[in-house]
Amino acid sequence: MKILLIAGGWSSERDVSLSGARNIDAALRALGHAVTFLDPLHSFDSLTAEARRHDFAFLNLHGSPGEDGLIQAILDAAGCPYQGSGPAASFLALNKAAAKQVFRACGLETADWELLVAHPGEAWRPRFGLPAFFKPNNGGSSLGMSLVRQESGLPAALAAAFERDREVLVEPALDGLEVTCAVLGDEALPPILIKPKAGVFFDYESKYVKDAAEEICPAPLPGEILAAVERASLAAHKALGLRGCSRSDFILTGQAPVLLEVNTLPGMTSTSLLPRAAGAVGLDYTALVGRLIELGLSGRE
Template sequence: MKILLIAGGWSSEREISLIGARGMQAALEQRGHSVTFFDLLDQFDHLLECAQTHDFALINLHGAPGEDGLVQAMLERVHCPYQGSGPAGSFLALNKAAAKQIFRQAGLPTADWVLLTRRPDADWEPPFGWPVFAKSNTGGSSLHLGRAANREELAPILDEIFNAGECAIIEPQLTGREVTCGVLGEEALAPILIEPVAGEFFDFTSKYAKGGARELCPAPLPDEVTADVRRIALAAHKALGLAGYSRADFILGADNSLHLLEVNTLPGMTPTSLVPQEAAVAGLDFGQLLERLIELGLQRHAGTARAR
């Protein structure tokens, strides 16, 4: 199959995207596919004409463009099939404040929050008290993320977010362990328990530094907790109108309570990333996982074509 592998882009997560895409290219070529590596940063103006000469587009973009649904909407204009969710679901999931509204409407547990679209006044205080976590409302890879115990500590975190041209979402600190759970097709995969080694929480260093975190898959959790994680991950996937695959992130409290943090529509895709680890437990190696995503994307495209 002739595959257009779209990566890079110009978000703050560009380098992570490129690293993952090189591994994807190698795995696909080993399985006999012809792969065109397409860096969106330099080639954006040629996306549509290039997509028309390929059988399938595999998107490995993080942040915007990519997770915001723009590339997916463009590919649909030229009827080029791609993996994962469509434009609407992608856009809703990327915007954390919008997604949390949808989670609440669906009865899914998520922490309280405040969306700040501009720098607050100097005397602003969060309605749920301190400490809080502040992060970019549409960012990922744990970039522009920080913990603040008071207004003084919050100020530089907000400066970093707003100086990057982004909005901030503020949430109360939740005490517990981090759990993540992927969805593939219509099935939730085995969850992963994440134990940061390089920091107090799963920040950028913990996520990408060698030995930065222990990722226990399948998560050593009671059966009923595992079942709840999988149920909520699949329910969040459906509530956002997603397709193909996704990854939901949680905080698991000491009392086994769960709070849904966010859902990723284009999760990390290296052989050692979280969703590939979960897929391996289900019996799919990295190349097989990529081909399963292609298969699901082709099925979705065929269904959309029949509906036109």
């Protein structure tokens, strides 16, 4: 097939997107496809024309545009199939505060939150107290994210988050193990236990610097906990109307898994979690790319 590989863009996660795209390009060529690379930062205005010339688009975009559904909407209008979720589901999942409303309505356990759409002022304090996490409401890769334990850290945390996004999500810091679980098709892949080696949470360096975090797959946890994580991942995937693949992040507090957020275009770098989980069930990187294409085609026939 003639495949349009779309990566880069203009979000703060551009470098991560381009890093994964190099691996995807190699896998697509190994599968025998003809690949054309398109970076929306430089070629956004040619996207419709290029989409009409290709049989399939493979998206490796993070943040906006890409995970917000804009590129997917253009591809739909051009009649070009692609892997992953459609525009509405992508938009809903990227907006953390909106997604958390859906989770709560569906009975999924998620951390409390406050959404700030403007700087709240010097006297403001989170209603659930500290410690708390501050993060861009529409971002990923933990960019702009801070853990605040004392009130003196509030100004810097707010500034860092608002620098990345006009909306900031604040959540209480929960004590527990960090676990992530991907969905591929209609099945949950083995959960991964995450143990950052240097930082106190799974920050940008822990995610993308080699050996900066211990990522154990399958997670060495009791079977009933693993099953609960897998059920919650599938439930979140369905609640948001996602398709193809997703990856959900959790904190294990000793009770039900607490859902933090869902990623609709999980990372595809050499250190990313989706390829690692797929490998645990016998899908190497190239086979994973092939499976994502199959799901993208079957979901739009």
